[in-house]
Amino acid sequence: MAENTGRVVFLDRDGTINEEVHYLHKPEDLYFLPGAAEAVRMLKEAGFTLIVITNQAGVARGYYTCRDVETLHAYMNEQLRKEGGVIDAFYYCPHHPDCGIGEYKKVCHCRKPDTGMFEAAEKEFAVDKAHSYMIGDKELDIQAGHNYGVESVLVGTGYGAEHKKAAEEQGREKFYDYYAADLKAAARYIIAKESGKNIQKGNPAEGPEIQHERSILPGTSD
Ligand SMILES: [Zn+2]
Incomplete structure (x- = not known):
């Protein structure tokens, strides 16, 4: 397996990797955004550790279960492996502060824009924040990345273009560090920026077929 260089790309899921579907939980409703699987492969080949960080309040709302989320993530990786990529770990927050069952x-520490999922990832993977990134389509993804302390890239897919435009119309300063049309453009930017910084070449195809699945369970996160 490629050595963990401490260079991590944290990725939002819905609207960043796959099409935003209302409370997505069925594998048959998973559609990768154009170029997303290729972006995952490119980042893996460049030696990055790839970690999905996703709010899944649909669990709290009772729309689907943790098991559904984990089944979907396993399916996602199955599809990504066919394209030569893989997500090293998925972290999700099943909570909601106001709505939910039991x-x-x-109020948890993991729900973005809070940083609990990043901190959970840090226990499993080396993270060199100076060479790590967050990519997402929502302002809260960027806030989460900044709260944690990594450069944060807004993608134009999902809600990204809308959130960028809203900030501009409100005359606010840009809230993100870099704007990329989609995940592939974000991957190109990060790889170009990090090239010449001695990134170790990784080959995901040689890695063991291990999928890490981490649920941030109630009572263990705070
Ligand atoms: Zn949570």
Whole structure:
């Protein structure tokens, strides 16, 4: 397996890797955005560790279960492997502060823009923040990346173009560090920026077929 260089790309899921589908939880409703699977492969080949960080309040709302989320992520990786890429780990927050059933209704530390999922990832993977990135389509993804302390790239897919435009219309300063049309453009930017910084070449095809699945379970995150 490629050595963990500490260079991590944290990725939002819905609207960044795959099409935003309302409370996505069925594999048959998963559609990769154009170029997304290729972007995942490019980043893996460049030696990055890829970690998905996703809010899944649909669990709190009772629309689907943690098991559904994990099944979907396994399916996602199955599809990505066919394109020569892989996500090294998925972290998701099943909570919601106001709506939800039982133990999932809570103010937690993992829900983006908070940083609990990044910190959970840090326990499993080396993270060199100076050479790590967050990519997402929402302002809260960028806030989460900044709260954690990594450069954060807004993609124009999903809600990205809308959130960029809204900020411009409000006359606010840009909230993101870099804007890329889509995940592939974001990958190109990051790879170009990091090239010449002695990135170790990784070959995901040689890695063991291990998928890490990490749920941020109630009671263990705070
Ligand atoms: Zn949470």
